[in-house]
Amino acid sequence: MSDLVRLTGEHLLIVSIAVVIAIAAGVPLGTFAHRRRRLGGIALRITDVVQTIPSLAMFGFLIPLPLLGGIGPRPAIVALVLYSLLPIVRSTLVGLERVDAHVREAATAMGMTDRQLLWNIELPLATPAIVAGIRIATVTAIGVATIAAAIGGGGLGTLIFRGVSMVDSRLILQGAVPAALLAIAADALLTQVEHYFAKRRGES
Amino acid sequence: MIEYRDVSVVRGGNAILDRVSLRIEKGEHVAFLGRSGAGKTTALKVINGLVGPSAGEILVDGAPMARHELPRLRRRIGYVMQQPALFPHRTVFDNVATVPRLLEWPEEKTRAEAERLLAQLELPLATFGARFPRMLSGGQQQRVAIARALIAAPEIVLCDEPFSALDPIIRAEMQSLFDGVVRASGAPPPTGAPEARTTRTTLVFVTHDVREALRIAGRVIVFDAGRVVVDTPADAFMSHQHPLVRRFVEA
Ligand SMILES: Nc1ncnc2c1ncn2[C@@H]1O[C@H](COP(=O)(O)OP(=O)(O)OP(=O)(O)O)[C@@H](O)[C@H]1O
Ligand SMILES: [Mg+2]
Numbered sequence: 001m002s003d004l005v006r007l008t009g010e011h012l013l014i015v016s017i018a019v020v021i022a023i024a025a026g027v028p029l030g031t032f033a034h035r036r037r038r039l040g041g042i043a044l045r046i047t048d049v050v051q052t053i054p055s056l057a058m059f060g061f062l063i064p065l066p067l068l069g070g071i072g073p074r075p076a077i078v079a080l081v082l083y084s085l086l087p088i089v090r091s092t093l094v095g096l097e098r099v100d101a102h103v104r105e106a107a108t109a110m111g112m113t114d115r116q117l118l119w120n121i122e123l124p125l126a127t128p129a130i131v132a133g134i135r136i137a138t139v140t141a142i143g144v145a146t147i148a149a150a151i152g153g154g155g156l157g158t159l160i161f162r163g164v165s166m167v168d169s170r171l172i173l174q175g176a177v178p179a180a181l182l183a184i185a186a187d188a189l190l191t192q193v194e195h196y197f198a199k200r201r202g203e204s
Numbered sequence: 205m206i207e208y209r210d211v212s213v214v215r216g217g218n219a220i221l222d223r224v225s226l227r228i229e230k231g232e233h234v235a236f237l238g239r240s241g242a243g244k245t246t247a248l249k250v251i252n253g254l255v256g257p258s259a260g261e262i263l264v265d266g267a268p269m270a271r272h273e274l275p276r277l278r279r280r281i282g283y284v285m286q287q288p289a290l291f292p293h294r295t296v297f298d299n300v301a302t303v304p305r306l307l308e309w310p311e312e313k314t315r316a317e318a319e320r321l322l323a324q325l326e327l328p329l330a331t332f333g334a335r336f337p338r339m340l341s342g343g344q345q346q347r348v349a350i351a352r353a354l355i356a357a358p359e360i361v362l363c364d365e366p367f368s369a370l371d372p373i374i375r376a377e378m379q380s381l382f383d384g385v386v387r388a389s390g391a392p393p394p395t396g397a398p399e400a401r402t403t404r405t406t407l408v409f410v411t412h413d414v415r416e417a418l419r420i421a422g423r424v425i426v427f428d429a430g431r432v433v434v435d436t437p438a439d440a441f442m443s444h445q446h447p448l449v450r451r452f453v454e455a
Contacts, residue, residue, distance in 0.1 A: 102289035109252050110352070111279035111306050124293050200293065 004159070008178055011155035014073055014148065015141045018080030022137055026085050027130060030092025031118065040093065047086040055079070055147045063151060076145065076153025083144050084137035091133025095126025128198040135190035142183040146175065156182075205230050206251055206360065206406065210260035213246050213430075220246045222430035223260065230359075233386075233407040235417035235438075237452065238427035244410040245286070247427065248362050251408065252281045264360070279306055282353035282361040286368065288345035290337035296322075296348050297333040303356040314355075321351045325381055343374045350382065361386065363409045367416070379419060414441075414452050426452075 033040025053061070062068070062075040069075045099122050107121045123130075149157030159175030162168075206228040213221040221243050228234050236244045249255040250262050253274045261268045264277065290299050297318055304314040319329045325347040337345055346366060353361065366382070367375045386405060409420050417424050417438070424441045426434035426448055434446045442453055 100289070100292075102285060102287050103291060105254060106283070106285060106289040106349075107291070107302075109254060109278055109281075109283040109285075110303050111275045111277075113275045116275075116306070121291060 004174060004178065007154065007156050007158055007175070008182070010073075011142070011145055011157075011179065011182065014077050014153060014155055015080065015138065015145050018077045018141055018145075019084055019134065019138050021077070021081045022084035022088050022141075023134060025081070026088030026133070026137075027092050029085070030089040030130075031096065031123075033089060033093045034096040044086075044089060044093070047082075047089055050082045051086045055083070055144045056150060058082070059147060059151045059153075071152045073148075073153050075151055076148035076155075079148065080141045080145060084141050087133045087136040087140070088130070089133075091129045091136070092126060095129025095133075096122050098129065099125045128194050131190060131194040131197055135187060135194065138186045138190060139183050142179060142186060146179050205263075205265060206408070207263040207266075208247075208250070208260070209263070211250060211257045211262055212259040213243075213250065213255055214258040219430050221250070221257070224430070224432055225260075226425065226432060226435070228406060228408065230406055231404060232423060233421045234409070234423045234425060235421035236408060236410045236425050236427060237412060237414065237417050239412060242427040243430040244412075244427055245364055246430075248283075248364055248408060248410055251360070251362060252278050252283055275306075279303055279356065280359050282356075282358035284350055284353045284361075284363040284366040286364045286366075288337070288342075288349040290345055290348055290352070292337055294336075295333065296327070296335050296337070296340070297329065299337065299348055300351045300355055302352060303358075307356060309356075317355050318351070321355055322348075324384065325351055327351070343370050343378070346370065346378070347381075354386070358405070360406045361408070363407070365410055365412070368411075368413075379416060383420065414455075417441075 029043055033043055058079045059075065062079055063070060065075070068078045103121065103125075104117065107117050112120060145153070145155050146157035146160055148155055149161045156175040156179045160172050160179075163171030163173075163175065206226075208224045208226040211221055211224045212219055224247065236247055238244050246255055250257055251264065253269055253272075256269075263269075264272065291302070294302075297315075300318045300322065301314045304317065315329075318333070322329050322332065327344060327347055332340070332344070332348075337348070340348065350366060353363075367378050370378060386407060407420070409417070411417050411420075418441060422438050424434070424436055424438055425432055426446070428448055434444060434449055436444050436449075441449065444450075
């Protein structure tokens, strides 16, 4: 049992670290993609491609890489960041694009600088969409993180891989069920956060 | 003072504004009249730099746009758009407080001014201040947009058919409210001003409603296909012989 608690904790830790890094990189990237359509399109294309790499292959690719790669939790986090990036970049872009052109024009006409427009108007209005992206990224990362055990990343995948090699379905379930529950809980929690921001934005 | 020097705005090969030259004096109240697509909105947007001329130049207070720091200039220009375009995530009070906050007014002054102005527009702050725009009717939203544009006592006020979306009764009500508010926001007219309808505030009001134009402005400028075709004191408008004016008068 204490094994389960420790592995759940590990799982949550690598997912949290990865999602926080993905937010820190993804929101600015999405904002940039909105300002510079061409470069933004390219950035989006790259994250799109990354998303299609099968997760086991991704972990495999990371093993020989210096610095970021290898074995253990670090390359696992790197892979999770790469997967989480797309939904966050895309939802940031979509959220910013949905801001009413008239509202943007009003803000500019009243004398907001580009920066004030971004912080006072665009990002707050895009927040529910951004949170939706974070939710999708988190749920995806919780699932993908089970594969991270293949390269020694730890987490609930450890039980699953151990179960597979020992052909012990109870052990597999001991890893899989908590992982699924974590995903469901994260989804529910972040849906609430999304509603909260939508409400604050005066919409529901 | 606002001056257009041979201003053209060309988009996709079409001249939306075609060599417009105009001088609007400080404190003048001017109506831009014209049919749909005549270029009125565009003529307004070159004044606050939302649209840049393709040729010619526009001077505000004697300085060309390039010499102005645009955000700073815009904080002195009130702009009421055709749509209210309120910030949906901000309360009525926060919407109205936008420019004062950009100007870093003390919060008490912002609140006092908002209270005074919203009361004039029959939207008491105590009742409406904490509401979000979606909790207001169209006419109420439009009034908030007017308060938001006027609160910092701008030297120039640009209005783009602010009442066109309203029903006739509210519309008439809004026109007289607006009259009162603009008049109250301006100090006494400059000494020796020839027009009755002049205040400290320079007002440019876009409309395609003749009665509205004559009620609000001392001077009427008629646009057609991007050009200024008539520029006349309001008193002389009804008897002006230009065919477009005749059509407006007889419509
Ligand atoms: N960005 C743009 N690109 C191309 N054409 C434009 C652009 N903006 C305006 N136009 C065109 O320029 C013309 C004048 O537009 P404008 O909005 O200034 O007219 P308006 O007199 O305000 O009309 P309305 O009374 O219908 O509001 C229209 O034919 C419009 O389609
Ligand atoms: Mg227009």
